[in-house]
Amino acid sequence: MAKKILIVDDEADFAQLLMFDMKKRGYEVALAGDGEEGMQKIGQFKPDLIVFDIKMPKMDGYTFVKNVKKDPETKNLPMIALTSFEPMRDIFEMEGVGDYFVKSAKMEQLFATIGKYLNPPEASGA
Amino acid sequence: MCAETHSKQYAEWLELLNAAIKQAKLSSPDHPVVRQAVRDLTAGLNTFFSQIPVFSVEVSREKLAVEGASFDLSELKVAEWIEICGLFRIGKIIFSKGLSEQTLGRWVELMSMKANEFEPFGGFRGPFEEGGFSGIRIVFKPSREGFEKTDGFGNGKTARKDFAEGEIVVSGEELRELYRETDQLADTEKRYKKLEEIILNFAGGRVAVDKAGKIMLLNTAARKMLGLEGKDGPGRFLPDLLKDEHLLIALRKVLQEPSAGETSGEIGIKSAKGEIRKILSDSTAVVEDGNGKIVGILSVPSDITKQKELDSLKTKFMSHVSHEVRTPLVSVQRSLSLILDREFGELNPEQRQYLEIASRNVGRLAHLLNDILDLSKIEEGRLYFRPAVFPVLPWIQEVKKNFSVWAKNKKILITEEIDNETMEVEADWDCMVQVLTNLVENALKFTPEGGTVLIDARTGTDAALGCEAVEIGVRDNGIGISERDQQRIFEKFEQVNINQLSNMPSTGLGLTIAKKIVEWHGGRIWAESEENKGSRFAFVIPKKQKPKTF
Numbered sequence: 001m002a003k004k005i006l007i008v009d010d011e012a013d014f015a016q017l018l019m020f021d022m023k024k025r026g027y028e029v030a031l032a033g034d035g036e037e038g039m040q041k042i043g044q045f046k047p048d049l050i051v052f053d054i055k056m057p058k059m060d061g062y063t064f065v066k067n068v069k070k071d072p073e074t075k076n077l078p079m080i081a082l083t084s085f086e087p088m089r090d091i092f093e094m095e096g097v098g099d100y101f102v103k104s105a106k107m108e109q110l111f112a113t114i115g116k117y118l119n120p121p122e123a124s125g126a
Numbered sequence: 127m128c129a130e131t132h133s134k135q136y137a138e139w140l141e142l143l144n145a146a147i148k149q150a151k152l153s154s155p156d157h158p159v160v161r162q163a164v165r166d167l168t169a170g171l172n173t174f175f176s177q178i179p180v181f182s183v184e185v186s187r188e189k190l191a192v193e194g195a196s197f198d199l200s201e202l203k204v205a206e207w208i209e210i211c212g213l214f215r216i217g218k219i220i221f222s223k224g225l226s227e228q229t230l231g232r233w234v235e236l237m238s239m240k241a242n243e244f245e246p247f248g249g250f251r252g253p254f255e256e257g258g259f260s261g262i263r264i265v266f267k268p269s270r271e272g273f274e275k276t277d278g279f280g281n282g283k284t285a286r287k288d289f290a291e292g293e294i295v296v297s298g299e300e301l302r303e304l305y306r307e308t309d310q311l312a313d314t315e316k317r318y319k320k321l322e323e324i325i326l327n328f329a330g331g332r333v334a335v336d337k338a339g340k341i342m343l344l345n346t347a348a349r350k351m352l353g354l355e356g357k358d359g360p361g362r363f364l365p366d367l368l369k370d371e372h373l374l375i376a377l378r379k380v381l382q383e384p385s386a387g388e389t390s391g392e393i394g395i396k397s398a399k400g401e402i403r404k405i406l407s408d409s410t411a412v413v414e415d416g417n418g419k420i421v422g423i424l425s426v427p428s429d430i431t432k433q434k435e436l437d438s439l440k441t442k443f444m445s446h447v448s449h450e451v452r453t454p455l456v457s458v459q460r461s462l463s464l465i466l467d468r469e470f471g472e473l474n475p476e477q478r479q480y481l482e483i484a485s486r487n488v489g490r491l492a493h494l495l496n497d498i499l500d501l502s503k504i505e506e507g508r509l510y511f512r513p514a515v516f517p518v519l520p521w522i523q524e525v526k527k528n529f530s531v532w533a534k535n536k537k538i539l540i541t542e543e544i545d546n547e548t549m550e551v552e553a554d555w556d557c558m559v560q561v562l563t564n565l566v567e568n569a570l571k572f573t574p575e576g577g578t579v580l581i582d583a584r585t586g587t588d589a590a591l592g593c594e595a596v597e598i599g600v601r602d603n604g605i606g607i608s609e610r611d612q613q614r615i616f617e618k619f620e621q622v623n624i625n626q627l628s629n630m631p632s633t634g635l636g637l638t639i640a641k642k643i644v645e646w647h648g649g650r651i652w653a654e655s656e657e658n659k660g661s662r663f664a665f666v667i668p669k670k671q672k673p674k675t676f
Contacts, residue, residue, distance in 0.1 A: 011453055011457070014460075017457055017464070055323060097662065100613065103453050103456050104452075104456055107460070116609065
């Protein structure tokens with residue numbers, strides 16, 4: 001069964017591109033435009049991994065993580081933070097966030113990281 | 127003298143007088159002043175020629191007296207009588223207070239200044255009272271050399287050989303010279319005074335010094351910037367007053383080479399504690415008199431400390447904004463490359479061509495952006511890199527050598543595996559040594575006794591970098607690093623909390639620095655690890671450095 005990834009990012013264009021790449025690698029993908037929608041989608045979609053942006057309206061990345069961790073059902077979900085910035089200490093003060101990915105055109109690193117958590121159904125070209 | 131000679135000489139005299147008058151720019155020979163002058167001159171002609179040609183002239187605004195005979199010269203300006211005096215080879219000049227205080231003052235000043243030059247000419251005698259005139263008598267002592275220098279008549283005649291002690295000649299030439307200088311000096315001073323009013327009220331700093339460094343002008347703003355006190359001002363020598371060495375050096379340089387023209391620069395002024403208290407930007411310009419001779423230097427310092435602060439804020443802001451620009455760029459790049467990779471179907475040649483243009487140029491943008499970001503990183507860290515091409519194997523061996531003792535003590539074997547022995551890379555050698563050293567050091571720390579540390583090196587096209595690259599890895603078989611820690615340890619001061627190794631000294635900066643350096647070179651650094659199975663710290667940098675501008 002294909003692994004499911006939820007992308008939570010207010011930058012729709014970037015999310016769409018990311019989704020394309022993920023689907024190509026055999027993942028099933030859902031999108032959410034902000035933290036609130038993200039919470040909803042978790043319930044509906046039940047992802048295996050969440051990739052989320054830190055800077056979002058309505059509910060930012062930090063709050064989103066907290067909320068996900070609160071729920072016993074979701075608190076062990078692997079989460080990868082997306083950022084335009086260099087990694088900051090703040091990211092790692094987010095409990096349960098094991099990794100970050102600096103938004104760049106080269107997605108390989110992201111997929112390598114995702115692969116660590118999910119063991120994709122088909123070998124990726126990382 | 128017989129009448130004939132008399133009249134001949136008189137004719138000559140008349141000619142001379144006409145010439146003098148013309149030169150003195152009187153309106154016409156019929157001017158009552160002139161007629162009077164002629165009359166009086168005629169009367170004294172005999173005396174004139176028989177006497178030694180050293181005579182005294184009393185000068186005032188109203189009268190020009192030659193050997194007792196006086197002319198009414200209320201119309202003549204100072205310039206004009208000077209011309210006449212020059213032609214007549216005036217010897218002793220008695221200035222009357224009928225002249226304006228200013229003119230007198232200038233002459234006095236000038237004479238005092240010139241005193242040395244006129245040695246043994248000099249002679250400033252002071253005030254006198256005589257024949258209704260009160261004034262200042264200046265007498266020049268005789269000097270044969272000086273006398274021979276010029277001929278006021280322009281005849282090239284040399285001077286007489288003997289004249290009375292206490293009397294002297296200042297040739298008309300010199301007089302004219304002196305006059306020119308005085309009046310021009312006065313003019314310049316006048317100009318300065320006019321400007322001074324305005325200038326003193328400027329918020330910007332204004333300092334003017336003469337060629338020796340004597341302050342001619344100093345406004346309040348400049349006084350503050352240069353750290354001078356209230357009593358420091360015109361007349362004092364600026365080099366004596368400056369306490370800051372940078373200012374002194376800058377001032378000395380400008381005084382030495384004033385003709386270098388306008389210069390500008392920045393000077394950092396340190397406070398008593400030695401930290402940079404403020405930064406001045408300074409523009410200097412030479413001040414010339416009417417003849418184009420340099421008489422001083424004008425400097426316009428401004429306090430740009432705030433500006434510098436803003437610059438630094440600007441850099442930080444730019445860095446922030448650049449990051450914001452990055453994401454849209456990423457979307458564009460990614461989108462284009464998907465299309466170009468034919469993910470959505472074949473492209474016709476034109477589509478391909480123009481998409482490639484778009485792709486290339488957005489790549490350029492991305493590259494520019496990265497340079498800006500690297501730059502702000504470097505600016506903050508103040509690192510200076512000097513990339514050069516060097517072979518990889520000796521570099522690895524060099525680092526290995528540095529650890530030979532430690533490795534031996536821990537019974538750890540350090541080996542290398544290189545896929546091309548002659549492989550080269552372009553990078554800053556010292557910095558790269560540091561990077562590899564940091565990685566090997568970590569490896570040694572985490573490897574138990576009897577373990578192995580492997581340094582691998584290979585070249586190839588790095589997909590992520592998109593060019594020929596060199597990848598270096600340092601593998602250890604220690605306890606490994608959790609995924610969570612793998613990224614974190616590249617952070618400043620972050621260290622992995624390993625109980626058994628808590629005695630190991632470390633600044634926590636090694637990996638951060640390595641990361642900064644590798645990233646400066648356009649590469650990336652990462653850790654691969656599984657807990658209890660060891661780690662491999664690796665970085666990849668492009669084979670060739672793209673030129674960076676600062």
